[in-house]
Amino acid sequence: MLSKLFVGDNKLRLLDQRYLPRWIVVLIDVLLCGLALAVSYFILSDTRIAFHDVLSVPEQMLVILAVNLTFFFVFKSYSGIIRHSTFIDIVKLAFTSISTAVIVLLGNEIFAALEDQKIFLTTFMLLYMFTSFTFMLFFRISVKESYTFLRNAAHSESKKKIAIIGIDDPTVSLAKAIVTESELPYTLVGFLTQNTSTKRVQILGKPVISSSNLSESLNKLEAEAVLLMSDSFSGREKNEIVESCLNAGVEILNVPNLQNWKKKEDISNQIKPLEIEDLLERSPIRLDDTVLANDLKGKTVLVTGGAGSIGSEIVQQLATFKPALVVILDQAESALHELELSLRLNYPDFNFITELADISNMYRLELMFKKYNFNIIYHAAAYKHVPLIERNPHEAIYVNLLGTINLCFQSVSNKIDRFVMVSTDKAVNPTNVMGASKRAAEMYVQALQQEPETTTKFITTRFGNVLGSNGSVIPHFKKQIAQGGPVTVTHKDIIRYFMTIPEACQLVMQAGTMGKGGEIYVFDMGEPVKIIDLAKRMIRLSGLEPYEDIDIKITGLRPGEKLYEELLNDTNVVLPTHHPKIMISSVPSVAFSEIKAKSEEIIRTATKRDDESVVALLKEIVPEFRSQNSTFERLDKPKNKALTKI
Template identity: 40%
Template sequence: MRIINTGIKEKIRRFASGFFHKYSVPRWTLFMHDMISVFLAFLLSYLLRYNFVSGDFPMEWAVLHGLITLFVYTVFILLFRSYAGLIRHTTLTDITMVFLTTSVSAIVMVLFSLVSEKFHFGQYFTIPVSILLIHYVLITVYFFYMRIAVKLLFRFAHHSYKGLNKRVLIYGAGEMGFVVKRVLVSDPRGGFSVSGFIDDNRQLQGKKINDITVYTSNILNPGFINKHRIQTLVLAIANLQPAKKSEIIQKAIALNIEVLETPALDKWLNGQLEVRQLQKVKLEDLLGREPIKLNLDAIRKGLSRKTILVTGAAGSIGSEIVRQLSRFGTQNVILVDQAETPVFNIENELKKNYGHMKFKTRLADVTNMEKMELIFASYRPEVVFHAAAYKHVPLMEANPHEALRVNVGGTRNMVELSVKYGVKKFVMISTDKSVNPTNIMGASKRVCEMLVQTKSMKDGVKTQFVITRFGNVLGSNGSVIPLFKRQIEEGGPVTVTHPDITRYFMTIPE
């Protein structure tokens, strides 16, 4: 008998769960339901008042009084928007709106009836107070229990039937976390099931919000994740510190969990959050710090109305330098790179998105002294950004000659030409791997730095030489980050070269 009951119960769960996932009642439908309920409840109140003897009162009075009552209730239903909430996620706020709607409507109807009686408006406008009070109790109780019943049925179906659920943890048990929870479980296509909240507030830990437990961040461990089959972690804290955010993301990725982020409140569509607005975490979130903001006014003074040459201009760093230069009113930007397709792409991008910017593209190899001298002689650049280099560490280990030929040879050419043609400032893009280098790429860049330093100390050299060492540039060619990004999007794990290795990250705009 118990097996039969369990089977029937599971069928009901499947049916209810499938229904809730396929359908969501529109607000106008609930509005019409409430209006019809008000009218029918009023007729029932008349019958109750007269002990179900319909002959004891004129039916036309009941209908007319019912329409008057319906009109008043409709006004306050619209005013308080008691129909606007999702029934399956009825909250105390929704119940309060229902109570306000029925209470204010009943008070207005009683006052209307008393005024009508006092001033003798006639029987058609004088509604017995007893009927109004019976109606108030009936409609309030019905609205309340109808909404609670739907919510309980939804919870029964949604939390009991596992086949359609995608298990989710929400980091943040505050107001935003509660909104995210409502959005997730109300999505008819997502099939989400919120298994718990995580919050650092000790006063919330161990308590329940809508029957969902609030945990500490210690639950981000293999035992809890595997036991509850967690698939996704949603960050729902508005001002989460970068270091803490990075720590959470790294923990989640190590556990093969997808990490989504809630956008800022001002980015919600019409003030409403939707599931499709939840985004995968950005590369910048791995920084563990706020991106550095530069003094743009000082930079503008050094670049405005100047001819600027950028080598490696089609690469990830060189192309970002060019994009940034578009903001500073340069006179002319010369883009030099030997890669044909990337040069074609950056040229089209600049024409499309930076039409105000004057630039020239030149296919050239920085190791070709004659070609580079022709470019210097033609354009006479005042500032040079030298970003052309081989950067892939494993490839340079296998091809050390090319690392030295391109990185060292190309830098030597650029340094010599910059001094010869009176370049005011030369900026060399180096790498943190040049510090106590342990690989060919790092060693080649260290030699480049030594070339630049040596040249800058010679007498009569007026060019200002600058060396900037980049860490692991998020999103750049040659960076480990594209690999990390792909692994993150696939839910992890993130593989590292060695557990004790230290990487320093920065964004391309930085």
């Protein structure tokens, strides 16, 4: 025993001991019951109550112990792990003690009816029932609490002191998980609330501090971090909390509401630093889940670009509605594989299959459309990085235009019910090749809808920048901050409209159910965000100070980049729908024969990699396309001169 408790460093290894074997637990419980019998006897021996003499007191105790031991095995009260005892274990102990008393007293009454005398004192049995249960319960509580105390004490120096904001049921449940999960790198020091009726209140043995001054409350608790369920607060409330915490120099941690936790993930994976996405002051989106569920029931759905930021979120939202089959298409092998593993883990009942393919390959698409009987297509595959596409215009034509045309052709040929295309706000008065190529794809889709043989409903959705998407400004800033800076911003006045990935995809799916065919839906993007302010906020959320710990540098606008994005919710160019966040853009369509001929010409030119000719043709297809901060600005000059002469 000593060799197990002591090692060469002369430290007790109490926390590393294995679980007690079941026979030892039974033995301990029998010893505790024996002690309870002795205590009960000595309590009654000093009273005027006399024990029956049919059996001697030791013999009576042996009978009672035998009955009690039998019920240990009946209710398996020994099966629970002592250090992890639960309410179920307590119930088993109660049943064991009560059943022992009931059986002994029942036998006592039967013997009295036959022999006109009793073996056991009823008072003795009732006292024993209470005492034995108390001793066994106290033993389990003592072991559990001692183990928890020792575990927490062993790592207390390395644990971060956190305070939880709120005292409702979800936050208390979260606190219980933190207190009992000794492996977490946090120790709970208390709760924070603005409820003034909670003075001198404790929860789980931790103080509840009630104050309107959050910084003052944090100082009282000596907290190093605060934990909040951001889903429980409005955007304004979250921002006020964040400002108070940042001013107090306290880290902010975030955890989703318990019902939103991802399956197969424990609490350690749920608690994360607060992200800038969580601080958008936007009202929650309310979807008509019934319409979506009915619309997707029994359908086979294709999601192109399914491994990308938008596509993968559409797939995950589809998983909650459980269509018959979802085919996830992407040409990014690693991302597609990772998505497949994640879906298998988190959505085990979701029926899906991944397909590695390039949408610009018509032959590959034809085989796929023959293999699956698609009903709905969500087209999210696209090249989107403005500077990269500005240097490779022909690639934008291959994917953004030719890929869309291929999918449209297969949709019409196979009489697909609905085709929902994901577009961008950069298609509005485009200033770069990426935006212009997406606008050309929009025009093709819109014109195709007018053709007599078209039965497919072609629906286009537009929205602005998506927070946290691959290659967007948020991950870019995070990497720069992690590397110690500087954080680079292209212009001190540049602004953008932002939307979270789930928010954007919810609206895409909702718009898909609303469309009659040929519409371009635009989304309410809220208020624009100044990028330099976004950078400062992210630096402060990382526990650092802008310009002191992390510098911010202005690098100048990139090729094709606008200073201000076009407003998508301009009432002069959009029409309302029954959904307050979705509007229809009143953009006129062109003749299909015209856009088809020009598309074929630009695709042929793209195969020759003559980028200047590609951009020149793109400007013919999209007359409002005017390059900015780009080498292709010279292609606009003849048009400008012509306008001057007129």
